Amino acid sequence: MPRPLVATSAADPLVVLRGLEAALAGGPALLPVAVAGPTLPTPAPADVPQRVALVVETSGSTGTGKRVALSSDALLAGAAAADTALGGPGAWVLALPTHYIAGLNVLTRSITAGTTPVVVPPGHFDAAAFADAVDRLVVGPAAPRRYTSLVPVQLARVLDDPRAAAALARFDAVLVGGQATPVALTERARAADVRVVTTYGASETSGGCVYDGVPFGTVRADVVDGELQLTGPMLAEGYLGDDERTATVFTERAGHRWYRTGDAATVVDGRVRVSGRLDDVVISGGEKVPLGAVERVVRELPGQDGAVVTRRASGEWGEVPVVVTERSVPLEVVRARVGDALGRAARPAAVLVVDRMPMLPSGKPDRRAVRTLAGADTDSGT
Incomplete structure (x- = not known):
C-alpha cells in the first residue's frame, strides 16, 4: 500500500x-x-x-x-x-x-x-x-x-x-x-x-x-x-x-x-x-589534474580555508585549474605551493577574488556558479 x-x-x-x-x-x-x-x-x-x-x-x-x-x-x-x-x-x-x-x-x-x-x-x-x-x-x-x-x-x-x-x-x-x-x-x-x-x-x-x-x-x-x-x-x-x-x-x-x-x-x-570527485578532473597539457587535490593544497594557505578550485577552458592547455576566493592571495604563491605538492600541470592559472563566494543554502559552495564566474575571467599560462 x-x-x-x-x-x-x-x-x-x-x-x-x-x-x-x-x-x-x-x-x-x-x-x-x-x-x-x-x-x-x-x-x-x-x-x-x-x-x-x-x-x-x-x-x-x-x-x-x-x-x-x-x-x-x-x-x-x-x-x-x-x-x-x-x-x-x-x-x-x-x-x-x-x-x-x-x-x-x-x-x-x-x-x-x-x-x-x-x-x-x-x-x-x-x-x-x-x-x-x-x-x-x-x-x-x-x-x-x-x-x-x-x-x-x-x-x-x-x-x-x-x-x-x-x-x-x-x-x-x-x-x-x-x-x-x-x-x-x-x-x-x-x-x-x-x-x-x-x-x-x-x-x-x-x-x-x-x-x-x-x-x-x-x-x-x-x-x-x-x-x-x-x-x-x-x-x-x-x-x-x-x-x-x-x-x-x-x-x-x-x-x-x-x-x-x-x-x-x-x-x-x-x-x-577522500580525494575528490572521480569526475572532477581536468586534462591540462595532457595530464590528469584532480581539482579536489588542488583545492586541499590551496586551502592550507593562510586565509584560504574557504577557497574553491574550479576549471576553465584554455586554448593552449585544454583546461586549467582556477582559484576563486574571497581573500586575495598572490598567484605565484599559489602556483609554487601547488606545484611543489602536485606537480607543474596542477598549478592554477589564475586567482579570482570575489566579494562573496556563491553558496548553496546548505552552506556548501555553489560550484556551478563558481565555475561560471571563473570562466568569465581571462586565464594565464601554466
Missing part, C-alpha cells in the same frame, strides 16, 4: 521536526521543501512506497537533481550509530537548513534523544546568533551531552567571533561536514578547545556515517576501481521515479547492498581518505 507524501516548508524547522516525528512513527512521509521553493522542476509524487518515511530533494553543487528516499529504519540506524560513536544522546543546536540531510539528522537525533533542538534563526549565518542559541541550550539526565553540526564556513565564522568560539568550546562534539574541512581550520578549532569531529556522508547514507575517517557502527567502506563505496543499515531505498539511477548507484556485491559515492578515495588500516 502506498504512503502519502506531505511537502512541508523548511521555513520553520520546528514544523519540520513535527512532520518528521509523525513520519518516523508511521504517519505520512515527509518532503521538506526549501524556503525558495522546489529544488527540482518536476512535481513530487503524491504517494511513495510504504517503507519511505523521508524524501530529500537535492540538486547538488555539481550534479543533476534527485529525490532520495529514506526509510525510518535507515534514519534511526544512522542516529543510533552516531550517538554510540559520539558517546551518547544529547541536546542539539540546529544551525543548518532542514531540507538538507545534515539539518534533518539534527532533528532525527533530537527525536531519538527526546529533546527539542535550539534553532539558530534561518538565513545568513550569524556567529552572534549562534552564541545566543548556545546560551539557550539546556541538557538533562537523559541526554546530558551538547552537540551541533556545522559546515566549514560556519565553523570559520564562529572561530572569528570570541564569544561564539567560547560557546562552541562548551560542546561535547561539533560535527563538521558537507565538504572537505581544511586541516588548518580543524587545527585552529582544536587550539580553541573545540571538539571537532569531521564527517563524511550523503543523503543516500542518511547523512554522515564516517567520523574522522572511520566508518561508525556496522558501516563498511571499500574502494572499487578507485571509487569509494559504502554499505550499512543507513542506506537509502533509492531515487524516487528513477529506477535506472537507483540500479546504477546502489549495487549488490558480496552479499551486501553498496552505495557508489562517485568519490575517489583510499582506505588504509580502516581509515577513509
Whole structure:
C-alpha cells in the first residue's frame, strides 16, 4: 500500500521536526521543501512506497537533481550509530537548513534523544546568533551531552567571533561536514578547545556515517576501481521515479547492498581518505589534474580555508585549474605551493577574488556558479 507524501516548508524547522516525528512513527512521509521553493522542476509524487518515511530533494553543487528516499529504519540506524560513536544522546543546536540531510539528522537525533533542538534563526549565518542559541541550550539526565553540526564556513565564522568560539568550546562534539574541512581550520578549532569531529556522508547514507575517517557502527567502506563505496543499515531505498539511477548507484556485491559515492578515495588500516570527485578532473597539457587535490593544497594557505578550485577552458592547455576566493592571495604563491605538492600541470592559472563566494543554502559552495564566474575571467599560462 502506498504512503502519502506531505511537502512541508523548511521555513520553520520546528514544523519540520513535527512532520518528521509523525513520519518516523508511521504517519505520512515527509518532503521538506526549501524556503525558495522546489529544488527540482518536476512535481513530487503524491504517494511513495510504504517503507519511505523521508524524501530529500537535492540538486547538488555539481550534479543533476534527485529525490532520495529514506526509510525510518535507515534514519534511526544512522542516529543510533552516531550517538554510540559520539558517546551518547544529547541536546542539539540546529544551525543548518532542514531540507538538507545534515539539518534533518539534527532533528532525527533530537527525536531519538527526546529533546527539542535550539534553532539558530534561518538565513545568513550569524556567529552572534549562534552564541545566543548556545546560551539557550539546556541538557538533562537523559541526554546530558551538547552537540551541533556545522559546515566549514560556519565553523570559520564562529572561530572569528570570541564569544561564539567560547560557546562552541562548551560542546561535547561539533560535527563538521558537507565538504572537505581544511586541516588548518580543524587545527585552529582544536587550539580553541573545540571538539571537532569531521564527517563524511550523503543523503543516500542518511547523512554522515564516517567520523574522522572511520566508518561508525556496522558501516563498511571499500574502494572499487578507485571509487569509494559504502554499505550499512543507513542506506537509502533509492531515487524516487528513477529506477535506472537507483540500479546504477546502489549495487549488490558480496552479499551486501553498496552505495557508489562517485568519490575517489583510499582506505588504509580502516581509515577513509577522500580525494575528490572521480569526475572532477581536468586534462591540462595532457595530464590528469584532480581539482579536489588542488583545492586541499590551496586551502592550507593562510586565509584560504574557504577557497574553491574550479576549471576553465584554455586554448593552449585544454583546461586549467582556477582559484576563486574571497581573500586575495598572490598567484605565484599559489602556483609554487601547488606545484611543489602536485606537480607543474596542477598549478592554477589564475586567482579570482570575489566579494562573496556563491553558496548553496546548505552552506556548501555553489560550484556551478563558481565555475561560471571563473570562466568569465581571462586565464594565464601554466
